[in-house]
Amino acid sequence: MTDLTTVIVNWNTKNLLDDCIASVRSEVPEGFAHQLVVVDNHSHDGSAAWIRDRHPDVTLIESPENAGFCRANNLALRATDSEFVLLINTDARLTPGSFRAMLGHLERDPNAAIVGPRLEYGDGSFQRWTAGAPIGLRSMAAYLFGLDRLPGRLPGCEGIYVGHDTATSFRPGWVSSAVMLIRREGLDDFGLLDDTIFVYMDDVDLCHRARAAGWNVWYAADATAVHLMGASTKRVTGKASPEALRALNRWFARIHGDGRGRVLRALEVVGFGGRAAAYSGAAVGFRRDADRSAEARAQADAHFVHLKLALEAIDAAH
Structure with a gap:
């Protein structure tokens, strides 16, 4: 039996939880020992009580403060020991076949520690900040000067975000923690999320440490998740x-x-x-x-x- 823990960090997004939870449950195959954990970051919209009433089978961890994204995830990671961990934002939704596709990369590559899916907005358009090259001066320059978006770009001009949608899976520098499947053995090696990071760069940092420790990070182009973040203003x-x-x-x-x-x-x-x-x-x-x-x-x-x-x-x- 394969063990999976799904961790959802919530802060005043009660209205998003139902669909997020439903999308995860519909994707976890039979035969999985699955624990779904919601960490409530001291919400003031009644989220904790709502979870207890509406989803009594969900493990609820209540933080006494808004501890930030990393510390909240780590509360759940330290309290569980499953073979695999799925991190998913409340505004993200798995699509049919996405979990199996991500898991397939971990199964085929025993040195893979982190897998992220292709992300798209609610309107179906591709989300560039789904993954990217390792963040250094070269990749930042490629992004800042638009070299990563040129057709037929030269090698070495990969930017900090994926320049173009692709159907080919590859090993990037990082993948977004909006949806991220992780092998626990990897976390035991390179560590949990950085507690000193409140929000942003948590995924880049985690993938950086994974790669530095000799683990692989995969972008699963064969898996798609919907990430609703500001679809109407995504180009600004x-x-x-x-x-x-x-x-x-x-x-x-x-x-x-x-x-x-x-x-x-x-x-x-x-x-x-x-x-x-x-x-x-x-x-x-x-x-x-x-x-x-x-x-x-x-x-x-x-x-x-x-x-x-x-x-x-x-x-x-x-």
């Missing part, structure tokens, strides 16, 4: 939380050193500044087309936000 960079870029810069400097961290921020200034200028020019050029001009202006404003963030000093907050 600045709609992402400013903390996401701060967390990236903080993690990069910690892993690669302060010197490379300063080089990264210089690349960001040039990259985001160039994008902001280009979109500002496009907004003027499209002035006779109100919709296209407004879209270009929104993109320009978004990249100006990231330009200002790139100029911030890197703090030590988590």
